[in-house]
Amino acid sequence: MTSNSAKRTKTLELQAAKMRRNVVDICMQRGGYAGQGVALSDVGACIYFDEMRPDGNGWYHDRFVNSNGHDTIINFAAMAELGIYTMEELRTMGADGSPIDQSPIEGARGFEITSGSLGTGVSQAAGIALGERKKGSDKRVICLLSDGELHEGSVWEAFMFAAHYKLSNFVIIIDNNDLGATGKTSEVMAVEPIREKMEAFGFHARQINGNAIPEILDAFEEARNVKGKPYAMIANTRIFAGIGVYQDAIPFAHFVGANGRWDTGYLEWEPGWQEILSTIERLEAELAALDQGQT
Amino acid sequence: MSPGPYENSCHRESARHMLLTKEERQRIPSAFDDISFDLCRRRDDVIMMSADLSHYVDLFKVTKELPDQFVEVGMAEQNLVGVAAGLAKAGFVPITSTFGSYASRRCFDQMVICMGTSKNTGICIGFTPGISSPAPVHHQGTEDLGMLRAVPNATVIDPMDVTDFAQALDVACETPGLVYMRGHRGTTPKMLDPETFKFELGKTYPLRTGSGVGVISCGHASQWAVEASDILVDQGVDHSLLHVPTIKPVIEHEVIDYCFAHDQIVTIENHQISTGLGGLVSEIVCKVGRGPRITRIGVPDSWAPGGSIRHIRQHFGLDGPALAKRIEEVMQ
Numbered sequence: 001m002t003s004n005s006a007k008r009t010k011t012l013e014l015q016a017a018k019m020r021r022n023v024v025d026i027c028m029q030r031g032g033y034a035g036q037g038v039a040l041s042d043v044g045a046c047i048y049f050d051e052m053r054p055d056g057n058g059w060y061h062d063r064f065v066n067s068n069g070h071d072t073i074i075n076f077a078a079m080a081e082l083g084i085y086t087m088e089e090l091r092t093m094g095a096d097g098s099p100i101d102q103s104p105i106e107g108a109r110g111f112e113i114t115s116g117s118l119g120t121g122v123s124q125a126a127g128i129a130l131g132e133r134k135k136g137s138d139k140r141v142i143c144l145l146s147d148g149e150l151h152e153g154s155v156w157e158a159f160m161f162a163a164h165y166k167l168s169n170f171v172i173i174i175d176n177n178d179l180g181a182t183g184k185t186s187e188v189m190a191v192e193p194i195r196e197k198m199e200a201f202g203f204h205a206r207q208i209n210g211n212a213i214p215e216i217l218d219a220f221e222e223a224r225n226v227k228g229k230p231y232a233m234i235a236n237t238r239i240f241a242g243i244g245v246y247q248d249a250i251p252f253a254h255f256v257g258a259n260g261r262w263d264t265g266y267l268e269w270e271p272g273w274q275e276i277l278s279t280i281e282r283l284e285a286e287l288a289a290l291d292q293g294q295t
Numbered sequence: 296m297s298p299g300p301y302e303n304s305c306h307r308e309s310a311r312h313m314l315l316t317k318e319e320r321q322r323i324p325s326a327f328d329d330i331s332f333d334l335c336r337r338r339d340d341v342i343m344m345s346a347d348l349s350h351y352v353d354l355f356k357v358t359k360e361l362p363d364q365f366v367e368v369g370m371a372e373q374n375l376v377g378v379a380a381g382l383a384k385a386g387f388v389p390i391t392s393t394f395g396s397y398a399s400r401r402c403f404d405q406m407v408i409c410m411g412t413s414k415n416t417g418i419c420i421g422f423t424p425g426i427s428s429p430a431p432v433h434h435q436g437t438e439d440l441g442m443l444r445a446v447p448n449a450t451v452i453d454p455m456d457v458t459d460f461a462q463a464l465d466v467a468c469e470t471p472g473l474v475y476m477r478g479h480r481g482t483t484p485k486m487l488d489p490e491t492f493k494f495e496l497g498k499t500y501p502l503r504t505g506s507g508v509g510v511i512s513c514g515h516a517s518q519w520a521v522e523a524s525d526i527l528v529d530q531g532v533d534h535s536l537l538h539v540p541t542i543k544p545v546i547e548h549e550v551i552d553y554c555f556a557h558d559q560i561v562t563i564e565n566h567q568i569s570t571g572l573g574g575l576v577s578e579i580v581c582k583v584g585r586g587p588r589i590t591r592i593g594v595p596d597s598w599a600p601g602g603s604i605r606h607i608r609q610h611f612g613l614d615g616p617a618l619a620k621r622i623e624e625v626m627q
Contacts, residue, residue, distance in 0.1 A: 123409070130366070
């Protein structure tokens with residue numbers, strides 16, 4: 001690993017840690033989709049702080065469609081770091097009268113679609129990708145969906161469409177966390193083998209550890225170089241990956257209440273909060289050391 | 296009741312001019328082929344879309360001569376509307392086409408969520424709506440107007456002939472959010488004079504003036520209402536006709552003025568008698584109270600049989616002679 005890539009990775013790890021902190025900060029107030037947000041912070045950091053190209057006007061040239069409303073907490077967590085939302089605003093999430101929706105409506109700052117009805121984002125993202133290509137634009141379209149959304153038939157309609165139209169500007173990321181609303185995806189309705197299914201549907205597919213930033217970056221690089229096919233990144237994640245004490249406390253939690261409870265167990269917010277603050281401190285020190293080593 | 300605004304000579308004049316005479320009326324083959332081609336030639340941001348039914352809704356010329364403005368998604372209505380919403384988010388004006396039964400039932404969530412919550416224009420056309428399909432319930436979408444009318448901010452249009460179909464589609468392309476339209480396929484009548492009829496969103500159109508019984512209709516049923524009206528004119532039965540192509544948002548005071556100028560109101564629609572045009576008119580009149588009695592004619596809370604449109608209309612008493620009789624009877 002070159003020093004440049006070491007610094008790039010470390011920078012993204014730090015951004016991901018800050019996103020985890022923001023997710024926990026929001027969910028400690030009134031509860032929320034904390035497990036998904038924490039687990040997807042590595043993927044989210046790579047999307048917002050590496051893969052998408054800035055447009056020079058404070059937003060992005062490329063487009064990111066988050067199909068799974070529950071996972072949009074990572075959009076908020078990243079946009080807090082970008083200064084598009086303040087943490088003060090985001091801490092109102094879930095409160096009566098708050099402008100911050102847990103599953104935002106199209107038109108909310110930084111959101112492309114209304115994403116609360118699962119499975120409906122992939123077709124829209126594919127439509128955006130086709131539209132951008134028709135305009136002659138080189139914009140790339142990234143769509144994040146969950147393994148549970150693979151239960152929805154409309155996503156497979158969209159996959160067929162994307163392959164038929166050879167949308168090589170289209171990358172889907174499947175958050176493969178084996179978690180649905182009522183239990184493990186593998187037990188509610190099995191979706192594996194996902195990679196083979198995506199390949200059969202005409203995608204260039206790769207299964208990675210969705211909590212290993214170098215693997216995510218490698219997959220994005222590969223996706224940019226695939227011709228004539230859409231790309232599927234199957235990102236294996238586990239709920240709360242990145243905050244060990246939460247992961248030990250509730251390995252499967254669709255939602256965590258402000259009291260730390262879900263029907264599979266409960267967690268204490270404070271130890272995890274301290275853990276993520278320590279992680280940020282450590283990563284900042286490591287990044288500073290890398291900077292010093294370079295100078 | 297005292298004569299209302301629909302009695303005055305000004306309206307009588309405009310009404311006569313808007314509705315072509317029996318001799319002037321024409322039947323236009325494959326009307327939507329020309330309407331869609333003309334629209335796409337004028338606007339390169341419009342994209343016609345199909346879910347493997349292009350040939351069944353008269354989409355030919357655009358597919359062959361303007362292929363960049365045609366997107367096929369296969370037999371997948373949810374994806375049809377989802378992709379359309381995506382194209383809208385990339386700056387295009389998508390127009391999806393399928394049968395009304397599928398357009399309303401198979402992708403209602405996508406219409407509401409992907410198009411209905413967006414400011415971008417997304418147009419869904421349901422062809423062979425209501426009982427105008429020869430195949431029974433699976434192909435006959437007789438609930439669509441009610442479903443779509445319940446969606447906040449949606450625009451719902453049920454045009455009666457080629458004139459208002461073409462004009463309404465132009466207006467739809469400039470209307471933000473979800474626009475659901477009923478379409479006409481195959482040979483389509485031209486009953487409205489394009490020189491005098493100008494489609495405006497929400498506007499209601501008096502086609503014949505008179506007193507006593509007022510007949511309100513939309514879509515295919517406005518064709519049927521004109522057939523019945525022609526019979527009533529021959530019989531010397533006083534009545535009037537109001538065509539209401541915009542189901543949502545309709546200009547309510549026009550409906551109120553019309554209804555309160557008559558002793559009896561009959562609504563005729565190619566739709567279940569609940570939730571559609573009859574429901575709309577009843578709701579509007581109820582807001583004022585003490586209005587005329589409203590008789591709702593359409594599909595009477597039942598499944599229609601299959602068969603020719605002539606057969607199905609006769610089955611429900613929706614053919615011209617039966618309708619004329621039913622309109623006359625409400626005054627007795």
